[in-house]
Amino acid sequence: xxxxxxxxxxxxxxxxxxxxxxxxxxxxxxxxxxxxxxxxxxxxxxxxxxxxxxxxxxxxxxxxxxxxxxxxxxxxxxxxxxxxxxxxxxxxxxxxxxxxxxxxxxxxxxxxxxxxxxxxxxxxxxxxxxxxxxxxxxxxxxxxxxxxxxxxxxxxxxxxxxxxxxxxxxxxxxxxxxxxxxxxxxxxxxxxxxxxxxxxxxxxxxxxxxxxxxxxxxxxxxxxxxxxxxxxxxxxxxxxxxxxxxxxxxxxxxxxxxxxxxxxx
Numbered sequence: 001x002x003x004x005x006x007x008x009x010x011x012x013x014x015x016x017x018x019x020x021x022x023x024x025x026x027x028x029x030x031x032x033x034x035x036x037x038x039x040x041x042x043x044x045x046x047x048x049x050x051x052x053x054x055x056x057x058x059x060x061x062x063x064x065x066x067x068x069x070x071x072x073x074x075x076x077x078x079x080x081x082x083x084x085x086x087x088x089x090x091x092x093x094x095x096x097x098x099x100x101x102x103x104x105x106x107x108x109x110x111x112x113x114x115x116x117x118x119x120x121x122x123x124x125x126x127x128x129x130x131x132x133x134x135x136x137x138x139x140x141x142x143x144x145x146x147x148x149x150x151x152x153x154x155x156x157x158x159x160x161x162x163x164x165x166x167x168x169x170x171x172x173x174x175x176x177x178x179x180x181x182x183x184x185x186x187x188x189x190x191x192x193x194x195x196x197x198x199x200x201x202x203x204x205x206x207x208x209x210x211x212x213x214x215x216x217x218x219x220x221x222x223x224x225x226x227x228x229x230x231x232x233x234x235x236x237x238x239x240x241x242x243x244x245x246x247x248x249x250x251x252x253x254x255x256x257x258x259x260x261x262x263x264x265x
Contacts, residue, residue: 013061
């Protein structure tokens with residue numbers, strides 16, 4: 001089915017918000033789309049208002065791409081040859097048809113596409129896996145958030161186990177899809193030396209990792225929890241200090257990977 005034919009059958013989704021000049025969610029200057037809906041309940045989430053699938057703005061992939069492509073000159077201008085569109089969340093894989101159609105439109109216009117995901121919906125079972133294979137045809141880069149390598153601590157941190165997430169990482173390695181691994185460093189949840197060492201071994205087993213980012217936990221989203229009447233689970237937990245951040249970066253071998261730079265959550 002061509003794009004013109006699909007325009008007669010619009011694919012709609014729900015988005016939480018957008019950022020016109022993102023610099024932390026993929027290479028270059030990005031138009032960042034935050035989708036609505038997430039099945040994880042990360043204790044440090046800075047967008048708990050993105051959890052509900054019924055929230056946000058309903059929009060077609062066609063209209064959303066039109067909004068984004070207005071900024072194309074900034075992505076491809078001097079010094080920014082690799083910018084483009086990043087779809088983040090929430091969890092974009094919960095709206096896989098919507099993201100696939102958006103990325104299909106982007107690739108038709110030679111726009112670089114980046115998927116920022118926790119991987120929590122991933123499965124090799126149909127119909128999801130067939131749809132995921134199609135999405136990967138239009139995806140240039142995946143930012144994969146590995147919250148915790150230890151399954152028990154992952155569940156304590158996010159409410160879900162991580163086996164299928166690690167399986168997604170293995171699949172992306174199989175197909176040689178470029179990946180940046182992101183790890184949010186949270187004292188008492190994801191900053192344990194033995195877990196960092198295990199995560200480093202897992203990353204080393206993959207053949208497609210281009211970059212590793214350590215994202216220090218912060219409390220800037222706490223007010224959103226309060227506004228929603230939610231109890232902030234990490235009350236009293238301070239962000240990691242520079243020594244622990246340096247330790248995590250060293251253990252994960254971030255400096256071994258190309259284009260390394262410390263980022264922020």
